[in-house]
Amino acid sequence: MRFQLTEEQRELRAAVRGVIGRRASAGSLWLVAPRGGAADSYSPAPPRGAAQRGASRPATVDSGPSLDRVLWRALGELGFFSLRLPEADGGAGLGLPEAVLVFEEAGWALVPGPLVATHLAAGEVPGADTGETVVAAADGRLVEWLDEADVVRPGAEGAVPLKSVDPLTPLHRVPAPAPTDPVAVLLTAAEQLGTATRVCELAVQHARTREQFGQPIGAFQAVKHLCAQMLVRAEVARAAVYAAAVTADRSDIAAARLLADEAAVRGARDCLQVHGGMGFTWESEVHLHLKRAWVRAQRGGAITESEELLADDLVA
Template sequence: MRFQLSDDQRALKGGVRELLERRFGREALRAAVDAPGRLDRALWRALGEAGFFALRLPEADGGVGLGLPEAVLAFEEAGRALLPGPLVATHLAAGAVPGAATGETVVTAVDGELVEWLDAADVVRGGTSGAAPLRSLDPLTPLHRVPGPAPTDPVASLLTAAEQLGTAVRVQELAVQHARTREQFGRPIGAFQAVKHLCADLLVRAETARVAVYAAALTGDPADIAAARLLADEAAVRGARDCLQVHGGMGFTWESDVHLHLKRAWVRARRGGGNTESEELLAAGLAV
């Protein structure tokens, strides 16, 4: 099966990337890191005006009227840019919660045993009784733990996989860029076999995850979504770790963005539909 994007899909993907580069470039990313827990409401409304949250809402209801494949492309770009906030929950609430589609209302939801951005959200979907603050690895994602797991929405898991795919693609780009420009012993480090292998592995994992995520967006099958989530989580987490290795000691510094991608990938992997849940779903399907 081939997954060639249409001209409209490529334009959508490019438009979302352009919007995020303009409204959430590196300077804005670093400002967000320095102000943990504060959600940029102006950016949220800009996303709403661009139709990010209303992509799958029918045109008759004021939405864009596109499908799950297009939402996956948009969330891939959001993951690539490390865009903070409860994006998945607000997107899924469009049409059900007033103001969610336009970005006027920030919606979060209990996802597995975690809820993100609980204090900053206007609306919380799911029970949060007994929620306790949890120290987050990711400075851009405040977390609370809730007692007992919540049911996982397959679409939420797929959109999380799309965000992970965006991170996997971005860290592969960062690793290759660094390997081409950083020199040791008078040569770019990308000329050394060990670095070549790391970059090749980054590419293979990212492209394998891409095919799985795009396929799951087309079929909507829970088993396909589970497989895509597993591959995307691995591509993001292992990819970010390998990117750190390519950067060497520089990658571990606070000034580098690589550690932010790794921390976000770790946090996303703990959302509902993560490793154990997806593995069990796939195992149950194979046992039939």
């Protein structure tokens, strides 16, 4: 049996893409062109005031990232956070497959903020469903965007600041790991899938346009192999993530998370290999995808936890 997205699911994904793209065009997200535009690409926006300061890094690195509340409310109005709430409670009454699609899109576009925590709080925390309230929660041993949150869920007590490898994801660490929510694990896998897809696209685009020795670097076998392997990992992860969204089985979710983490991290590293040194510059988004993938991979349900869950399931 072949599973295809419904017309409603495609429209939902396109709507999220449009909201993110319009906000990115305003220069707020480090991203300046919507997906599917003329270049079919997002590009990092130049930091405000960088030209006057002669700065070579984004202002957010120096002053700390600030959450885009306008985007947050726009996502709330679209129903991003209330997607799975019953219609009687003001939600869309949709399910995990639709949630996976929109979180995949957010991962593709590097949307910053505690998306998973706020989505899970919809219906419990006033204002979370509409994007008026930003919610932070401990996920494993990490809390993302603690200082920017309006509401912090129980479990984040005693959190201490932690230096984050991702300049757009401030972190705190809690003394004891928080219980793992399988939905949070699946939505993280969806974000990782978005990153895996995006870095594959970036690598192929660069391989087609960058020339060395009079021909595109994509003509070289080593680069071809890197791009092909990225595509295979992303598509295998896609099948696993979409299937887990349908079954909602903990073992399926654990398998999807393992595959998505691998596809995102290895894909971003290979994308950097294709880009070379320019992939590490602030004019490129490639290194940001790798850093975000590293951070997500440390959330609850990470490698060891998912592997142990699968092992227990096999033994049982």
